[in-house]
Amino acid sequence: MTLFSSSEVSFQKFPVVRLNSENRACIVITQLAGVQRYGQQGKVTILKRGDTTLIDSGRPWSSDCGGDCARLYLRLPYFLMEGRLELNPIPIARRISGASGLGTILFSLSTALFRQAEDLSSEEGAAAVEAYLKILSACVGDSEDASRNRGGSNLLRRRIATYIESHLPDTDLGPVKIASAMGISVRHVHRVFSSKGCSVADWIRERRLRQCHSDLSDPHLRRKSITEIAFFWGFNDSAHFSRSFKEKFGICPRVFRTHAWADSRAVNRLIQRHDVLSRQNVRYLQPS
Template sequence: MAGVLLSTADIPEQRQFAHWQDYICDSLVGLDCTSPTREKFQGAICNRKFGELQLSTMTSDLMCLQRSKARIARAREDDFLVAFEGRAQSYGSQDGREAVLDVDDFALFDSTRPYDVRFKPGFKHFVLKIPRSALLSRLGNPNAVTGSRIPGGSGAGRIASQFFRELEQQLDSLDRLQADRLGQIGLDLLAAALAGMSAASNQGRSTIKTAWVTRIKVLTNSRLGDPSLSPGSIASSLGISVRYLNTLFSSEELSFDRWIWELRLQRCHAALADPSQLARSISDIALNWGFSDMAHFSRSFRQRFGCSPREARRRVTP
């Protein structure tokens, strides 16, 4: 899976910064870029897409990035961005919180609200772009920790940081299916690190509920392909009652049962839209994500996406 490299190296000097602004907006989200070095500006960003995720590696001259209200008003993006610092130091702020990121540290930013990021010379940034639904399916309240420093030196933060640092180096040697599966594992690790930070920074009953919902979501994602997955099996694994599990989910957009179905349908839809998985049959994909009744799967798929699984597959068939 080769990445797409965008660099100012071969751009005429007087146009380098303008091109860099376009590279950033095309790669991440719409951002305003400022720098004291607008002439002879050097920057490079390499984007690697796998499954529903994108991991970008970025280096450049000194600069600042801002996600402004004006940009948001014109935007269609609805993503979370996780910024990992790989070298030197960077700064970020959102929702009244500020983060100073040293090597291995990371922070979460919501593209639907203003934020800004500043870099020290010599930085190397890894940015993971995550669709909102993919993170919300694993974490109760991500916005409780936006703009906060997640330490990458120990604990769950170190595991998540090192995982994505290593994944960035190995993505070029992985096929799409391998990369997609590792991406899902990485999201679980990331959710665990963010949930730990949320629990440490808040107190009270709502924090306990958020922690429980996150544990439920992480465990459910890890067992999504098991056809025997049920509220009872998850509740039993966590040592709680099914009634309490459903109570915890009462403030979520979907009930626990409906949420499982939604996740499975999303994973099947992503697989059917992936050209690298054309060799797999529709039934194989459905069975892989926990469906056992093909007729029921087809009806649910059509109801959710407005087309049959076969029609979704046909759209990417050469």
């Protein structure tokens, strides 16, 4: 996590950096002071103090500052964030307001992580980062939901999705069980998902893979084997799980787990790099 500040009008273009899937980053930008415009792939967002946005390091982007500005940059592994979110690809250059709700909590946690990094143990740092990622994921999801038109079919879809989410470990989970629980026909269940361009089985597999992705990146579950995690979330064949995981995330479960733990430690070290805070910049981190 790095702090940048500027007291002059500036415009910067950041060219695409050719990285492989393991090094590609999701840049989380938190605005600490001033008004700043960020653009990527034809999308433009304007941030003021407290706001947050996401940028894909694998694509060109720009930043336009009109005066006294300061912001925090946090680089997170793209494949890690992609697995955390309900959305693919990650929504870029979209403003997450820090004026109220979870956005306010996200901003407070961002600045607190930066201020208190030196006082956190490795375990505390890992827990703080995990909390930050969960809130960030929720904020991104809320932002995406706000941009969608919510109708009756969407309400039913969300009810079904909630049921699936709470029954993922059930190996018998499928259209028949879902239809019975929702009080609708099996055909209706299939129709709800066909409007999303996927089958019921596709959705269940997707959610199971993302839960496995989350657990495999959690250092607190290091004592659980990959097979145990996969079977807990409803898979019943290790080879099939490995193939599905690699097809979804572009990396096999074992290699992903190794990188995820290393990235967790790396993020912790980045947060602990407190030396970039000069005395004149500390004011940006004080509550307004």
